[in-house]
Amino acid sequence: MIMRVCMDTQPGGANPNEDWVAGTPTLAVVLDGLSTAGLSTGCRHGVPWYVAHLGGQLVAALADPDWQLSDGLADALERVAGLHPECDLKNPGTPSATVAVLRHRDGILDHLVLADSPIVFEGPQGYSVITDLRVDDILPEMRAEVEQHETHTSEHREAVQRFVLAQRQVRNTAEGYWVAAADPEAAEHTLTGTTSRGEVHAAAVMSDGVSRLVSEYEMATWSEAFATLRAGGPRELIDTVRRVEATDPTGRRWPRYKSGDDAAVAFCQW
Template sequence: MRVSIATAPGGANPNEDWVAATPTLAVVLDGLSTAGLDTGCRHGVPWYVAQLGGHLMAALAEPGRPLADGLAQALDQVAALHPGCDLGNPGTPSATVSILRAGAEHFDYLVLADSPIVFERADNYQVVTDLRVDTVVPELRAETERFATGTLEHSEAVRRMVKAQRLTRNTLDGYWVAASTGEAAHHAVTGAVPLADVRAAAVLSDGVSRLVTEYRAASWADAFAMLREAGADGLISAVRKVEATDPDGLRWPRFKSGDDAAVAFCRMP
């Protein structure tokens, strides 16, 4: 593959997204917001995603290794790096994970939570994502949409939602993300797509995919055209331009005025 990558913070805080790629592998991580709540960890989300990303790339250096096995190993290795932290805290640093790997005949993919992988075919687009988090505490999610982004009321509503979500995180009745044990890797969405069917693919954090899925300011065809014409940075810039027209989240209710963004654009030679 020819892979171009980009990532950018959504505001003044450190970027909690992470992206890396090789000619056969693309990985995007999106660290979960803490909403100012305790995590039991002294390191923080940016540290966590950087450590998980590096260990994950190393774990998948063996081409035939199942993606879930590599992720499970990386999760256990990162947990071993900070045994002094309270890894049983429901808010322990965590992240979405999306992995795309090109083999001899197939793309293998793994998606854990809501950072999608989009495959461009000759006549359609296939979106692979994991939206189980959207089924959790929907009434509290709806409450966050009543207030303008950046207000005290909005921040408090988001904090209540995140606190409740944490109680269902990595449980059979809730949703799964990369956190402190390898178990979550085996609850990811996995599969394979024939290489011959794919013209290009995009691995995205939801800070980018929302241009299509939430804002509906572009189609997937538009997004892939932007990627070809302006690159990964150009697609992130397009998201920012749309968000600038609605800084208070009144047209498109959201948790932050601008979210961290990460893209890996993979083109077939």
Template sequence: MRVSSASAAGSAHKPNEDFLAVSPRVALVLDGLTSPPELGSGCIHGTPWFVGQLGTQLLREATCRPEVPLIDCVAEAITRVADLHRDTCDLTHLGTPSCSIAMVREGTHTVDHLSIFDSVILLDGPGGLKVLSDLRVNGYAQQEHKETTQHQIGTSEHQQAVSRLVAAQRPYRNVPTGYWVAAANPAAAHNAVTGSVPRSEVTRAAILSDGASCLVEDYELTDWAGLLDLLETQGPDEVISRVRQAEATDPSGERWPRYKASDDSTAVFCLLDGRGTRRPVVRRRGA
């Protein structure tokens, strides 16, 4: 794969809780779930530490063991990171650090994909455009979500509404009847959205945290095909730039109600068919 990527924090005052990593055949994006301070997390390390540890372990597993299904790679990575802090942190806390996972792995005959929570994977080529995500969370705490849209970003009312939303969602997190995130329970891997697409049907792919996919999903400033074209022709930095431009025109969330004025934004773009990597043919005189 030929890969380009970019990631930017949503605020200069907070660390980026997204994480991206790539190897020659694997690309992944993790998007940490922000925990309102008043709700606690039971962890002394924090979300940026967690996503960095999990992303590193996951890239290692998926790259070094290409014959192992992505589900098992994710389960092993989650277990290893949990082992790193189970003696110092309360991993049973409902707010223990967690994140989404979206990843693709190019094999000889297939392109495998895995999603946990709301980051987006795009696969495009002769097989058509596929949009892959895990939106099971949308089935919970709908009234609390609606309440967040009724207040301007930056007000105490909005912050309190977001905290109530997170508190209402947490009891449904990582339980059989709820939705799943990558945290301390490897069972999340076995509840991921997964699949494989024939290698011949994919020529380009993208992985987006919701801080980048919002250009389509929330702001509706392009469609998925247009976003892929933008990634290919102008690069991931341009996608993030356009997200920031949109956010700057609506800082209080009146046009586009949302949880934050500006979210961490990450985009990874992959070319799988070798476009742009061919060396020019040098014709010698007399040939």
């Protein structure tokens, strides 16, 4: 039985989309590039370039079904670093991304997540969410400061920049949290696992720009989100997120980094 993947991705505003999604008969991949908040990165290529190349290299590495997902990620990270050696890859703001991968092989589903792009399984017992929220434990006081301000204010923008600068100091260190960046060591810190395909009716791999409809805004249940995916496809689910965000354009009800975040979703059925 082959996996059928439907997908879409949309930017959250006027800036280039920093999310990336791919589907193949065996893979669903979502990457969510981390915001640079306008700060320097040491890379002249930018986050959209980074996620496109990391995604492409990841799909290529995982063409071999015998590879562990984390080994495929380590290989892809090394290859992408090799594509821009002229950039300062030691810069703590070097382009980086969350990673979520679902692979179907021989009746088995392998998953890998790194940071907060979740994979949601729909099974006979309901919904299970696989995500890596280690980033949420970091710098809670600075996060709270960002959330005090409405989006589109200078106070908000400055608080986000301070927060991102502080995050960079602990990003990809033992004291902090792990994301895909220039160092393949991040692949050792992924959360991985395996599920029997027979226990899963459908699965959704998505960036937090989509999952927040359920997990943060609490404006839908997973059951409703999957019903939307079935009825209207990934685009309809993203449009639903946008309609909800339009009711709170300055982030008073749901404090956030931007009014609308980039969104990507891959919906997998068999």
